[in-house]
Amino acid sequence: MLNQPVKRLADQQSFVFSQHSLQDYADCPRRFWLRYLEQLAWPAPPVEPLEEYERHRLLGEQFHRLAQQALVGLDLALLEKVAGSDPLLYTWWNNFVQLYPSLNVGQVKKVEFALSLPIRQYRLFARFDFIQMKTDPLRWIIWDWKTGEKVPKVIHLSQRWQTRVYRYVLVEAGKNIFGTESPRPQDVEMIYWFAGAPEKSVHLPYSQEQFEKDRQDILQLIDWIEQDDVFPPTTEEKRCRFCVYRSLCDRGLAGNFLDWEEDEEESQTLSFDFDQVAEIHF
Amino acid sequence: MISLTSEQTRVVNLPLCRAFIEGPAGSGKTTAAIERLNALLQSGVPGHTIMIMVPQRTLGIPYYRALHQFQGNGSEVTVSTFSGLAQRMVGLFWPLIARDAGFAHPEQSPTFLTLENAQYFMASLVRPLLDQGFFQTVKVERARLYSQILDNLNKAALAGFPHTEIAERLKSSWSGAPEQLHVYDDVQVCVNQFREYCLQHNLLDFSLQIEVFSRYLWKTLLCREYLLASYRHWIVDNVEEDIPLAHDFLLEVLPQADSALVIMDTDAGFRIFLGADPESAARLASVCDTDVRFEQYSAAPQVMRDLAIHMRDSVERKESRHPVVRASFSNFREVVEPPEKSLRFFPQMLDWTVEKVVTLVNQGVPPGEIAILAPILSDALRFSLADRLERHQIPYRTHRPSRALNDEPAAQCLLTLARLAHPHWEMLPEKQDLQKALLLAIEDLDWARAHLLIEVCYRRQNGIMTLQPFGEKIQMDMRERITHRIAERYQILFEWLQAYAEHPVNELDFFFSRLFDEVLSRPGFGFHTRLDAAQVTANLIESVQKFRRAVQHRLGDMPLGKEYLLLVQEGVISALYLMNWQPSEQNAVFIAPAHTFLMNNYIVDYQFWLDIGAKTWYERIFQPLTHPIVLSRRWEPARKWTAEEEIKLNRNSLYRISLGLLRRCRKKVFIAYSDLNEAGFEQRGLLLKALFRVLINGGRRD
Numbered sequence: 001m002l003n004q005p006v007k008r009l010a011d012q013q014s015f016v017f018s019q020h021s022l023q024d025y026a027d028c029p030r031r032f033w034l035r036y037l038e039q040l041a042w043p044a045p046p047v048e049p050l051e052e053y054e055r056h057r058l059l060g061e062q063f064h065r066l067a068q069q070a071l072v073g074l075d076l077a078l079l080e081k082v083a084g085s086d087p088l089l090y091t092w093w094n095n096f097v098q099l100y101p102s103l104n105v106g107q108v109k110k111v112e113f114a115l116s117l118p119i120r121q122y123r124l125f126a127r128f129d130f131i132q133m134k135t136d137p138l139r140w141i142i143w144d145w146k147t148g149e150k151v152p153k154v155i156h157l158s159q160r161w162q163t164r165v166y167r168y169v170l171v172e173a174g175k176n177i178f179g180t181e182s183p184r185p186q187d188v189e190m191i192y193w194f195a196g197a198p199e200k201s202v203h204l205p206y207s208q209e210q211f212e213k214d215r216q217d218i219l220q221l222i223d224w225i226e227q228d229d230v231f232p233p234t235t236e237e238k239r240c241r242f243c244v245y246r247s248l249c250d251r252g253l254a255g256n257f258l259d260w261e262e263d264e265e266e267s268q269t270l271s272f273d274f275d276q277v278a279e280i281h282f
Numbered sequence: 283m284i285s286l287t288s289e290q291t292r293v294v295n296l297p298l299c300r301a302f303i304e305g306p307a308g309s310g311k312t313t314a315a316i317e318r319l320n321a322l323l324q325s326g327v328p329g330h331t332i333m334i335m336v337p338q339r340t341l342g343i344p345y346y347r348a349l350h351q352f353q354g355n356g357s358e359v360t361v362s363t364f365s366g367l368a369q370r371m372v373g374l375f376w377p378l379i380a381r382d383a384g385f386a387h388p389e390q391s392p393t394f395l396t397l398e399n400a401q402y403f404m405a406s407l408v409r410p411l412l413d414q415g416f417f418q419t420v421k422v423e424r425a426r427l428y429s430q431i432l433d434n435l436n437k438a439a440l441a442g443f444p445h446t447e448i449a450e451r452l453k454s455s456w457s458g459a460p461e462q463l464h465v466y467d468d469v470q471v472c473v474n475q476f477r478e479y480c481l482q483h484n485l486l487d488f489s490l491q492i493e494v495f496s497r498y499l500w501k502t503l504l505c506r507e508y509l510l511a512s513y514r515h516w517i518v519d520n521v522e523e524d525i526p527l528a529h530d531f532l533l534e535v536l537p538q539a540d541s542a543l544v545i546m547d548t549d550a551g552f553r554i555f556l557g558a559d560p561e562s563a564a565r566l567a568s569v570c571d572t573d574v575r576f577e578q579y580s581a582a583p584q585v586m587r588d589l590a591i592h593m594r595d596s597v598e599r600k601e602s603r604h605p606v607v608r609a610s611f612s613n614f615r616e617v618v619e620p621p622e623k624s625l626r627f628f629p630q631m632l633d634w635t636v637e638k639v640v641t642l643v644n645q646g647v648p649p650g651e652i653a654i655l656a657p658i659l660s661d662a663l664r665f666s667l668a669d670r671l672e673r674h675q676i677p678y679r680t681h682r683p684s685r686a687l688n689d690e691p692a693a694q695c696l697l698t699l700a701r702l703a704h705p706h707w708e709m710l711p712e713k714q715d716l717q718k719a720l721l722l723a724i725e726d727l728d729w730a731r732a733h734l735l736i737e738v739c740y741r742r743q744n745g746i747m748t749l750q751p752f753g754e755k756i757q758m759d760m761r762e763r764i765t766h767r768i769a770e771r772y773q774i775l776f777e778w779l780q781a782y783a784e785h786p787v788n789e790l791d792f793f794f795s796r797l798f799d800e801v802l803s804r805p806g807f808g809f810h811t812r813l814d815a816a817q818v819t820a821n822l823i824e825s826v827q828k829f830r831r832a833v834q835h836r837l838g839d840m841p842l843g844k845e846y847l848l849l850v851q852e853g854v855i856s857a858l859y860l861m862n863w864q865p866s867e868q869n870a871v872f873i874a875p876a877h878t879f880l881m882n883n884y885i886v887d888y889q890f891w892l893d894i895g896a897k898t899w900y901e902r903i904f905q906p907l908t909h910p911i912v913l914s915r916r917w918e919p920a921r922k923w924t925a926e927e928e929i930k931l932n933r934n935s936l937y938r939i940s941l942g943l944l945r946r947c948r949k950k951v952f953i954a955y956s957d958l959n960e961a962g963f964e965q966r967g968l969l970l971k972a973l974f975r976v977l978i979n980g981g982r983r984d
Binding site for chain 2: 013014016038040041042043045051062065068069072073074075078079081082084085113114115116117118123127145172173175176177186235244246247248250260
């Protein structure tokens with residue numbers, strides 16, 4: 001099974017694409033196949049030291065939760081006490097509080113909001129940290145909170161599938177959701193906001209031209225995935241340091257946390273909030 | 283495009299209103315609700331304003347599939363259980379209510395406890411009390427003792443009465459020997475201590491999640507406005523299987539919604555032991571402005587439905603007074619098939635069952651149209667059936683909610699290596715355990731070589747068993763027998779463990795993850811090609827991780843990893859839900875406990891009812907510390923629970939389950955029984971008697 005891919009995309013009637021899966025295919029077709037088509041659990045450390053990674057990831061989750069709580073209307077003073085449990089979290093929170101007045105305005109404010117659309121016989125899905133629509137001038141802003149240690153280069157972020165998928169999905173799926181005021185590409189902007197370095201936040205405006213290109217490129221990539229029956233591993237082996245399947249492909253050991261670029265955990269895709277509370281068994 | 287009945291069409295085309303849909307299982311209610319969901323989405327209702335509430339996750343699967351196939355753009359529809367919604371809201375609005383709800387550290391995040399972690403804390407609190415003489419007269423395993431105490435808390439929360447009333451309610455209904463009353467007092471002490479501990483340490487077990495949501499959070503303006511504004515359209519399915527608190531919540535929410543479909547199965551309520559309350563569910567009709575009864579269509583044929591009516595009267599022993607039947611001349615033997623001859627032993631019954639399955643499949647019946655149902659599906663029974671089906675190359679799937687950790691060879695291997703890597707825990711493995719672990723860990727190692735390897739490399743040194751390198755001291759003939767390749771692999775594992783011993787970590791999950799990554803999943807090691815082992819490792823790591831994060835404020839100072847292993851040994855962490863829910867291979871024979879089948883809401887052409895002489899088809903399990911009915915909202919405090927009540931409950935359970943199964947069968951039920959059951963005892967339970975009464979007296983063609 002491991003040397004000869006058996007599951008193909010065409011066999012997956014209800015496959016849901018996301019920024020994660022498209023990025024995985026772009027980085028390493030083998031990783032895409034293992035993770036999404038075979039759904040193979042491979043519990044290796046993403047990076048080392050695991051202790052650092054876990055601490056940072058949990059703090060990142062806590063920060064996302066605090067931002068969500070603030071944006072649904074909880075008292076900031078109440079949240080400050082929660083943020084005070086860790087110095088790094090408290091720094092991020094204080095930076096967020098500076099930003100908060102500019103977030104708390106606008107006709108549309110959607111927190112932890114998911115949109116999806118049909119693409120070929122599949123769906124394309126995106127979950128946004130925060131979508132804000134402001135008038136005078138009309139702007140649709142996609143906010144994405146980043147809590148990683150590294151601040152990536154602008155060129156790198158603009159080419160990430162996250163940027164391309166998020167802006168495209170907001171415009172395309174937003175038509176049905178936001179009615180007459182639905183977002184046009186030229187009104188859309190994506191902001192990567194770095195909790196530890198807000199001054200380095202990256203603003204990525206959108207355009208009709210880029211929207212058309214994104215659509216073409218997403219369809220092109222899906223075509224390639226559909227036709228792929230090899231799913232070769234990447235030739236850039238340095239990527240394998242941050243891939244959990246590295247031992248399956250026999251490609252080295254885990255990379256260092258300090259060299260790692262934050263990649264949020266893939267959230268539950270599309271429409272099914274399977275509760276984490278187990279049913280009680282008597 | 284599926285064709286709809288007029289009842290279904292009416293539901294799909296209803297204007298925005300609140301409708302109460304009622305009808306028997308298999309009459310097409312959920313299909314109608316799915317089409318209604320599609321109609322809502324197509325009409326422009328945003329997905330994020332729709333909430334689909336189901337009492338159990340599996341009942342959301344049809345909606346999940348429909349949403350995947352939806353062809354429009356849109357936002358996310360939420361499919362949730364009431365408890366899932368409660369947990370999500372408590373997590374989101376925690377800082378708002380933590381202080382009022384009595385938590386000692388409202389400024390810190392809450393910890394939601396899994397069932398296992400709740401059992402761990404309960405065990406930690408109860409153990410010292412056992413030493414003081416608590417529960418002296420109770421003869422149950424400790425793990426079950428802890429879980430029954432927790433059940434009491436859950437039941438109080440689900441019914442909506444204070445946990446401080448548990449003992450009083452149990453005592454006031456007790457009509458047996460007075461010694462039992464002390465047991466209930468002991469239960470109350472444990473329950474109170476546990477709740478107090480949770481409040482002190484921000485721990486939320488299932489009961490506290492429900493209580494915090496219902497008593498505190500739902501009363502806050504912010505949460506109320508958030509939920510009411512977020513979800514304007516509600517589809518609530520199988521409402522008869524949900525709990526009274528969920529119904530209370532819906533009674534407040536639905537009148538303020540733009541639209542609602544409330545769907546109720548008649549004659550159901552299979553989860554009554556889990557707090558389901560069909561009578562309470564019926565209250566929801568009062569907040570709906572349209573009623574639709576589904577009566578036209580049934581997936582089961584008329585003869586099957588007549589059989590169900592006969593079964594009810596036979597179970598209640600009414601057949602002589604009330605000759606029911608509209609189709610009394612139909613031949614029930616066309617739809618019920620017993621073995622042609624008496625079968626003495628349990629394995630013969632299994633052989634007969636599988637022979638019949640093989641015949642059906644050879645006749646062209648898709649395996650997915652066959653369900654093999656047992657009152658309880660033990661591992662042994664599951665294996666016996668699976669093995670027989672495999673021999674005939676018939677695909678099957680099982681759906682037990684949990685597997686015990688100790689049953690998984692990969693988990694055993696990892697736990698054994700953990701004991702070896704932490705000698706200071708003083709839990710070093712026995713030779714045979716290590717041999718089994720190495721067999722799995724090292725590729726191409728066989729029993730004989732594993733035995734030799736253990737003999738030369740796992741030896742007593744300074745009084746304790748110690749793993750040794752595969753060094754020069756080992757004699758040449760032994761080296762040749764073990765082979766160089768195996769020795770090399772062993773040495774890699776040995777050196778990894780040695781290096782680890784110099785810098786051990788407190789996090790057992792990190793140990794497993796690194797061992798997996800750096801050794802076991804590498805070429806030449808057993809987990810490299812065993813993908814099931816990787817899955818088990820992932821689940822084990824998740825379990826340890828949840829445990830570690832939940833027990834930061836635990837009692838005692840034992841190393842956390844050691845404590846986890848002891849809990850596994852003790853059976854407290856016994857069912858780790860290793861089998862994740864996944865929509866699996868559909869065209870396969872479904873092997874399941876009957877209740878699981880019912881709560882999956884499948885309809886099949888052929889059902890096999892195994893071991894119909896067993897009382898477990900209708901009797902509740904022995905629970906000396908709790909009581910599902912007495913601790914329900916419907917039970918009047920101080921009313922005595924008598925033997926007559928128990929018999930009535932059993933008959934009612936049997937009637938509901940047989941009716942539920944027959945309504946989900948299109949063609950035939952094969953009834954399988956043997957003179958002796960799995961344990962070698964004779965059983966002649968109510969189901970066997972009732973069925974034969976019907977077959978002999980009620981269904982013969984004149």
